[in-house]
Amino acid sequence: MSDLVVHPDAAPEADGTFLRVTPQSAGWAHVGFEAATLAEGTTLVRDTGDRECCVVVVHGTAHVSSEHGQWRDLGGRADPWSGRPDAAYLPPGTRFEVTGRGEVGLCFAPGATQDPTAAAARPLPGAEIEPETRGHGAMERTVHPILMGDRDAAALLVCEVLTPAGHWSSYPPHKHDVDDPPRETFLEETYYHRVAPAQGFGLQRVYTGDRSLDETLTFGDRDCVLVPRGYHTVSAPPGYAVYYLNVMAGPVRSWAVANDPDHEWTMRS
Numbered sequence: 001m002s003d004l005v006v007h008p009d010a011a012p013e014a015d016g017t018f019l020r021v022t023p024q025s026a027g028w029a030h031v032g033f034e035a036a037t038l039a040e041g042t043t044l045v046r047d048t049g050d051r052e053c054c055v056v057v058v059h060g061t062a063h064v065s066s067e068h069g070q071w072r073d074l075g076g077r078a079d080p081w082s083g084r085p086d087a088a089y090l091p092p093g094t095r096f097e098v099t100g101r102g103e104v105g106l107c108f109a110p111g112a113t114q115d116p117t118a119a120a121a122r123p124l125p126g127a128e129i130e131p132e133t134r135g136h137g138a139m140e141r142t143v144h145p146i147l148m149g150d151r152d153a154a155a156l157l158v159c160e161v162l163t164p165a166g167h168w169s170s171y172p173p174h175k176h177d178v179d180d181p182p183r184e185t186f187l188e189e190t191y192y193h194r195v196a197p198a199q200g201f202g203l204q205r206v207y208t209g210d211r212s213l214d215e216t217l218t219f220g221d222r223d224c225v226l227v228p229r230g231y232h233t234v235s236a237p238p239g240y241a242v243y244y245l246n247v248m249a250g251p252v253r254s255w256a257v258a259n260d261p262d263h264e265w266t267m268r269s
Contacts, residue, residue, distance in 0.1 A: 002215055003226075004206060004215055004217060004228075005217050005219060005223055005224070005225055005226075006021055006223065006224040006225075006226065007019075007220075007223055008222040008223070012037060014042070015036065015042055015043065015044045015045065016036040016037040016038060016039060016042050016044060017034055017035070017044070018035060018037060018222070019033075019035040019192070019222065019224055020033075020034045021033045021190055021224060021226065026188070026190075026226050026228070027228070028188045028228055029110075029188070030109050030110060030155065030187075030188045030249035031107075031109060031188040031189065031190055031247050031248065031249045032051065032106075032107075032108030032109070032247075033105065033106065033107055033108065033190045033192060033224060033247050034105070034106040035058070035105050035106075035192060035222065035224070036098075036103070036106070037102075037103055038060060038062060038099065038100040038101055038102050038103065038104060039101060040101065042099070043097050043098070043099050044097065044098040044099070044104070045095070045096075045097050045098075046095070046096055046098075047094070047095045047096075048090055048091070048092050048093065048094045048095075048096070048108075048111070049092065049093070050092050050110060050111060051108045051109060051110055051111050052090065052091050052092055052108070052109055052110075052111035052119070052153060052154050052155065052156055053089075053090045053094070053096075053106055053107065053108050054087055054088070054089050054090075054106075054124070054146065054147050054153070054158045054247075055074075055087060055088045055090065055096075055098060055104055055105075055106055055107075056085055056104060056105040056106075056107060056146060056158065056160070056245060057074050057075030057076075057077070057085060057086045057087065057102065057103075058077075058085070058102070058103040058104060058105055058194070058245065059075070059077045059080055059102045060075055060076075060077070060100060060101045060103060061073055061074065061075045061076055061100045061101055061102055062074045062075050062086075062098055062099070062100040062102065062104055063098070063099045064090075064096060064097070064123075065096065065097045065098075065099075066094050066095060066096035066097070067094065067095070068090070068120075068121035068122075069121070071123040074086040074087070074088060074123060075100070079194075079196070080160070080162075080194050080243040081196065084126030084127065084131065084144055085126045085129070085146055086123070086124065086125055086126045087123070087124040087126075087146050087158070088122070088123050089119060089120075089121060089122055089123075089124055089147065089153060090121050091118055091119060091120065091121055091154075092111035092112075092118075092154075094121065105192055105245050105247075107147075107156060107245075107247040108156075108247075109153075109154070109155040109156045109247075109249035110155055110249070111154040111155065112154045118154055119152035119154060120152070124146060124151065126144075129144050129145060129146065130145075131143065131144055132145065135167075135168075135169075135171060138166060138167050138168060139167065139168050139169075139171045139266065140164070140167060141161055141162060141163045141164070142161070143159055143160075143162075144159060144160045144161075144162075145159045146158045146159055147159075148255065149253070149254065149255060153253065154253070155249040155250070155253050156247070156248075156253075157248040157249065157253065157255055158245070158246065158247055158248070159245075159246050160244065160246065161243070161244050161246065162241070162242075162243055163202075163234060163236045163242040163243070164241055165236055165237070165238055165239050165240050165241050166236060166237070166238040166239075167236050168233060168234065168235050168236070169233070169235075169236065169242065169244075170232055170233045170234045171233050171234075171263075171266070172233070172259050172260055172263035172264055172266050172267060173205065173207075173232060173233040173259070173263055174231060174232070174257040174258060174259045174260065175208075175229070175230055175231045175257065175258055175260070176189075176248075176250075176255070176256065176257045176258070177208075177228075177229035177230060178258070179250070179251055179252065181252050181254055181256055182254070182256055183256060183258070184256050184258045185250060185251075185252050185254045185256045186250040186251060186252070187249065187250040188226075188227070188248065188249060189226075189227040189232075189246060189247065189248045190225070190226055190227070190246070190247045191204065191219075191225040191227065191234070191244045191245075191246060192222075192224045192244060192245040192247075193219050193220075193222070193223050193224070193225065193243065193244045194221055194222065194242070194243040194244070195219075195220060195221040195240055195241070195242055195243075196240065196241045196243070197239075197240065198221040199221075200220075200221070200237065200239065200240030201218055201219065201220050201237065201240065202219050202220075202234060202235060202236050202237065202240065202242045203216060203218060203219075203235040203237070204216075204217045204219060204232065204233070204235070205217070205231075205233050206225070206227055206230050206231070206232045207230050207231055207232075208229060208230040208231070209230075209231070209260075213229065213230050231260045
């Protein structure tokens with residue numbers, strides 16, 4: 001079994017958390033991710049500490065409360081494929097609570113607590129997101145930039161991608177494991193996957209140019225794939241649509257990637 005696939009817990013925690021990735025568990029320095037089910041009578045409580053957090057409503061409705069305010073009725077999607085996502089940004093040093101019905105993703109990265117220009121706590125309305133169509137033919141997919149470079153944060157970069165059945169995504173394979181801006185930036189990344197119908201699966205390949213890392217992974221609904229380095233790409237089999245929520249962070253908050261030169265030609269065909 002690959003160390004790059006994190007499966008949901010068979011028995012969720014009392015607050016609904018069913019998946020958790022920390023820098024310690026992943027063996028890296030920046031990205032953390034948790035997924036939780038919201039249900040009546042349960043409250044998700046977190047303290048960001050020295051981290052920042054982006055709460056993404058994967059589906060359903062969430063209420064986020066902290067010393068920065070109360071943001072009610074975020075979300076509203078019936079499932080991850082039904083519209084644009086609402087989210088909320090919480091800076092370091094924030095204790096917050098999340099209630100509601102549905103599912104949320106908690107995206108973490110180190111935050112600059114002493115930085116006077118650090119991003120402010122705020123809701124991130126999905127209505128402000130401009131969906132992007134990338135690729136062509138069987139490489140076409142839709143990207144929702146939730147907390148990318150046009151929205152302030154200390155380190156976090158967050159987006160979600162909708163890949164139709166039978167299509168490839170994160171394609172051509174690309175990487176961001178060299179700290180050489182503006183050509184390329186070093187970013188750790190998680191892929192939190194949802195699959196429809198839920199009994200389906202998807203494929204993800206993670207590999208380096210020298211093949212010191214070369215894994216082709218099978219993921220299911222609610223699995224999380226870790227990308228510590230190397231080129232990576234995702235395939236949605238016929239009959240099964242794939243959604244993923246990406247969390248990225250590194251030394252520089254910039255998304256600059258390098259395509260695998262063997263496959264870059266597909267962008268021109």
